[in-house]
Amino acid sequence: MPTTPTPSPTPSTAIPTAAAPGAWPDLVSAALLGAERRTPPVAVRDGQTPAAALLDAAAVGTVRRRSALRPAPAAERPAPAPADPRPPLPPAARRRLALLLADRAPGSGSRRGTDPDLTELLPQWLAAADGRGYRAPEALLPALLDAARSRTDLRPTALALAGPRGLWLARLNDDWRFALRGIGGPLSLPGADAPEAVRRLWEEGLFAERVALLTSLRRRDPRAGLALLAATWATERAEDRLMFLDSLGEALTPSDEPFLEQALSDRSRNVRTTAAELLSALPGSALAARMAERSLVCVRLARPAPGDATATEVLVVDPPGACDAGMQRDGVAPQPPSGRGERAWWLGQLVEATPLDRWPGRLGGRSPAELVALPVAGDWRTELHDAWCRAAVRQRHADWARALLGAPGNPGQAAAELAPAGSSRDLTKLLTVLPDDERAGWVSEFIAVHGLADAFRMLGVCAVPWSEPLGRAVVDALDIARDAGSYPWSFSGVMGLAERCLDPAAADRLQMLTAVTDEPEGASPGSGGYWSEAFQRLVGTLRLRAAMHAELAGEAP
Amino acid sequence: MSPHGERWTRDRVLALAPDEASRAAGGRLAAAGRWSGTGAGGGAVWGMCEGGDGTRYGTVVDLDGPAFQCSCPSRKFPCKHTLGLLLRWAGDEAGEPARPGDGPAAGGQPPPWAAGWLATRRERADRPPGGAGAGGPGADGSEADGAGAAAPSRAPADPEAARRRAARRMQRIAAGATELEQRLEDLLHSGLAAAGPAAGAASRTGADDPGGGRGSWEETAARMVDAQAPGLASRVRELAAIAASGPDWPSRLLEECALLHLLNQGFLGIDRLPPPLAATVRARVGLTTDAADVRSDPETVTIRDRWLVLAQRDGAEGPLTTRRIFLRGERTGRMALHRSFGGAHRPLEVSLPPGLLLDADLAYYPGARPLRVALGERYAPAAPGPVPTGCGIDAALAAYGHALRDDPWLDAWPVVLADVTPIPGGAGGGWQLADADGESALPLDPRCLGRPALWQLAAISGGAPVTVFGECGHRGFLPLTVWDPAPVSLSP
Structure with a gap:
């Protein structure tokens, strides 16, 4: 043997x-x-x-x-791993990574107490290390690959750190096959210099490999990616066509228009709808122009009656009366969901697909903010504004998003006003259209006025680490919540976000909140102690994060 | 022993941790705000840590040694509280505490609970090593082996009574060995097939069943415990597992039965053996020797060298934690193995991370092939050592073969392999370490298959030759440490 x-x-x-x-x-x-x-x-x-x-x-x-x-006869040796010229991690950062990986296993499941949650710090560490150009310590590669195996969100950063040695190792162990599929990164995908390999992978690869290939190729060369897709388009299955089409959205260019225009006649309704959606995100497209032509006539500006001095101009909405074949070909769904009028339903879809820049010209040259502020006749305000919101998200239009979001800091403007009843408006999506600083500023003002109750998703789209005003707003709101006597776990979602996203520099300011305070009148029993504990954990986590970043920069022992 | 006035680095603290999980737990505790009454001074660090359930544990570290004491029930040693405390105290490279203000402040006086332990420990340490007698070894083969610290002298109250007790124990073991011989002969008389995996049902038929079913082996093992021969008992228990160990079990069972027979015969004829071999037989049967006796015995071979720590490996043995530390002398090239035992209330006192170079006396336990040592005097603080030199695969197998000539019961012999390339096994295939010439290879011990250690080995090698320390034996090679070029302890 x-x-x-x-x-x-x-x-x-x-x-x-x-x-x-x-x-x-x-x-x-x-x-x-x-x-x-x-x-x-x-x-x-x-x-x-x-x-x-x-x-x-x-x-x-x-x-x-x-x-x-x-001795036994030697089996075939593995080919040597390709060299990885990147520098090793600073010793302290290496130790930190070993700690974070060792602590990956689910904890005791008991109450967390004051200990920082290291599991949640691993993604942060990997993100912070990404782009610094270090290579992973070889001894930690198995644990790193195991971590990436169980958490797909870690894969891109973990595999980037693991580098060529990680891929070499993954080839030897079936458990780590995922690393070879290229879902995590372009490492194993053929590059632009190998068109033959690209074509072969496209024609013979697994679905996930093909999506990854198309996505990476589109990032480098949108035209080449489209050509690849167009070559086999006719023979793809409908659900695959949908996924491929969807992946074009990330790097849409005007040159994609003819292909998308053709897809408007696709056999599959979902493919047609997606193609229409993508075309409407191209403000210069023929589809967008057709949609504008249909929607602009539905909204007009009505002058106040000459005798009425107090009256202002109003927007008058006259929704389309029918959904013709042309509209349907351009992706308008004729059947409304139950409970909605069909004319309102058609209007919403038309406005959503209309380039927002066309409205000021149609409506007296007014700015987006002025248009949003105008009263709307009848019950059409919510319908019209919701459609504008969707259009702003789709077209990534910051001016319109800003106008539609308004001023969160105005206490007179209740949350209900921002998202009135019956509205499908998604403020968080609108926020993503704004630049980072402005988004954080808006959310911090929102929290200062409305508290944390509705802020969780908004906080989730703010850039990490949180800007100073945003961090201050969150900490102040938490302090207010403590004084109100509720338990900290009512805010565990925000607490968890704060541990991951607060700027570590906030730790010193938070330190004074860790003292156990007298419970206010009518507070939940014991809440003071739990708050102190929660703040201690927050401070501990922030300090760990600060240490992590310093270690990666090679500044700490 | 040198005074340790300086603040340790975090690295030095983390190197003490018995495993990664402890490192992580210690790191967490260090960052948590559960500490009170922390302080440092006079070569010691102390503090109280609140556990998850509100219990407060007192932790104290004597930096000289180092030695640890914590009131928690953890069997890890040092425990997470100790590591957390030391991490809080540990400084960065500039010697500043990691957390000014809330780390243990220097220059303090230990509180009474810590001072008591420190005083007792230092009083013991001040005595010269090698006093007669030793504190509390049990039948489990443990020893109170402090870092150069002998236990308090305890002269036998009545040497004559002690001699009689020892003679009585020898008789009982001899009776046990005789009984075991009969058991083995019966087994060979009726055939090993009766002990095979299919024999489980048959073995329940009664105590006179000559077959080797698991139940009857357990019973025999219990008889050996009664005979005060724990070494025989554990070998008997291993026999029970062999029958279920897969293909080729008859060959392995015959090997182990034969070696057990050899041990019985050796013990029954111990008076006719040369003294070193007799000592080996005594140790294998389960008669322990106290570290202090080893140190004080004039016959003991004590060697001063600069000893490179090759591996430190903790394992569980019943309720005890066993720690094995492998060392090799820089000048003499001799291998040494230091074993210590810890339990819930008896912490392991020696911690030597791989890569350290230790200028010290090591006293070899008597035996035909001496390997186990007691720590004697240390002449300098341990310092980082070099990557060890190693041998090839032929030499490793030869080293095991030579060692067997002296001690036929050896399962493996520690060796450093240089320039070997790990070859991962394919589906179902075994792993190998291939020699530099690429022709010959050493299979890895199947017991380590499927463990992270193998993948660490492969990752560090990257298909290129590495230096590996481990145990080379009849089951294959069990890797313990690899150099990259810093020593990396392979996960158990």
């Missing part, structure tokens, strides 16, 4: 003494059968049972076998 040391052949010719053992296999079969059934092939001394003589011989045989072990 190649897997165990092979004993050298026992010399069968020169058995030196009477007590010498027979060949080992003979001894084993004699032992299996038993001395009572077959006389063992060994010499028996006087006064000794055959069984004892067999044991004697086996003892000599055992030691002889073990002391004469020979």
Whole structure:
């Protein structure tokens, strides 16, 4: 057997003494059968049972076998791992990574107390290390790959850190196959210099590999990616066509228009709808122009009656009366969901697909903010504004998003005003259209006025680490919540976000909140102690994060 | 022993941790605000830590040694509280505390609960090593082996009574060995097939069943415990597992039965053996020798060298934690193994991370192939050492073979392999370490298959030759440490 040391052949010719053992296999079969059934092939001394003589011989045989072990023939060696010229991690950062990986296993499941949650720090560490150009410590690669295996969100950063040595290792272990699929990064995908390999992978690869290939190619060269997709488009299955089409959205260019325009006639309704959606995100597209033509006539500006001095101009909405074949071809769904009028439903879809920049021209040259502020006749305000919101998200239009979001800091403007009843408006999505600073500023004002109750998703789209005003707003709101006497776990979502996203520099300011305070009148029993604990954990986590960043920068021991 | 006035680095603290999980837990505790009454001074650090359930544990560290004491029930040693405390105290490279203000402040006086332990410990340490007798070894083979600290002298109250007790124990073991011999002969008489995996049902038929079913082996093992021969008992228990160990079990069972037979015969004829071999037989049967006796025995071979720590590995043995530390002398090239035992209320006192170089006396336990040592005097603080030199695969197998000539019961012999390339096993195949010439290879011990250690080994190698320390034996090679070029302890 190649897997165990092979004993050298026992010399069968020169058995030196009477007590010498027979060949080992003979001894084993004699032992299996038993001395009572077959006389063992060994010499028996006087006064000794055959069984004892067999044991004697086996003892000599055992030691002889073990002391004469020979090397096994070497199996095929793995090809050497490609060199990774990146520098190693600073020692402290290496230790930190080892700690975070060792602590990956789910904890005791008990109350967290004041200890920082290291599991949640691993993604942060990986994100912070990403782009610094370090290579992973070789000894930690197995743990790193295991971590990436169980958490797909870690894969891109973990695999980038693991680098070529990580991929080399992953080829040897089926558990780490995921690393080779290129979902985490472009490492294993053929590059622009290998068009033949690209084509082969596109034609023969698994679905996930093909999506990854298309996505990475589109990022480098949108035209080449589109050409790849167009080559096989006719033969793809409908659900695959949908996914491929969807992946074009990340890097949409005007040159994609003819292809998308063609897809408007696709057999699959979902594909048609997606194509229309993508075209409407291209403000210069023919589809967008057609949609504008249909929607602009539905909204007009009405002058106030000459005699009425107090009246202002109003927007008057006259929704379309029918959903014709042309509209349907451009992706308008004719059937409204139950409970909605069909004319309102058609209007919403038209406005959503209309380039927002066309509205000021149609409506007296007013700015987006002025248009949003105008009263709307009838019950159409919510419908119109919701459609504008969707359009702003789709077209990434910051001016309109800003206008539609308004001023969160105005206490007169209640949350209900921002998202009135019956509205499908998604403020968080609108926020993502704003630049980072402005978004954080808006959310911090929102929290200052409205508290944390509705802020969780908004906080989730703010850039990490949180800006100073945003961090201050969150901490102040938490402090207010404590004074109100509720339990901290009512805010565990925000607390968790704060641990991950607050700027570590806020730790010193938070330190004073860790003291156990007198519970206010009417507070939930024991809440003071729990708040103190929660703040301690927050401070501890922030300090750990600060240490992590310093270590990665090579500033700490 | 040198005074330790300086603040330790975090690295030095983390190197003490018995495993990664402890490191992580210690790191967490260090960052948490659960500490009170922390302080440092006079070569010691102390503090109280509140556990998850509100219990407060007192932790104190004597930096000289170092030695640890914590009132928590953890079997890890040092425990997470100790590590957390030391991490809070540990400084950065500039010697500043990691957390000014809330780390243990220097220059303090230990509180009474800490001072008591420190005083007792230092009083013990001040005595010269090698006093007669030793504190509390049990039948489990443990020893109170402090870092160069002998236990308080305890002269036998009545040497004559002690001699009689020892003679009585020898008789009981001899009776046990005789009984075991009969058991083995019966087994070989009726055949190993009766002990095979299919024999489980048959073995329940009664105590006179000559077969080797698991139940009857357990019973025999219990008889050996009664005979005060724990070494025989544990070998008997291993026999029970072999029958279920997969293909080729008859060969392995015959090997182990034969070696057990050899041990019984050795013990029964111990008076006729040369003294070193007799000592080996005594130790294998389960008769322990106290570290203090080893140190004080004039016959003991004590060697001063600069010893490179090759591996430190903790394992569980019943309720005890066993720690094995492998060392090799820089000048003499001799291998040494330091074993210590810890339990819930008896912490392991020696911690030597791989890579350290230790200028010290090591006293070899008697034996035909001496390996186990007691720590004697240390002449300098441990310092980082070099990557060890190593041998090839032929030499490693030969080293094991030579060692077997002296001690046939050895399962493996520690060796450093240089320039070997790990070859991962394919589906179901075994792993190997291939020699530099690419022709010959050493299979890895199947017991380490499926463990992270193997993948760490492969990752560090990257297909290139590495230096590996481990145990080379009849089951294959069990890797313990690899150099990259810093020593990396492979996960157990």
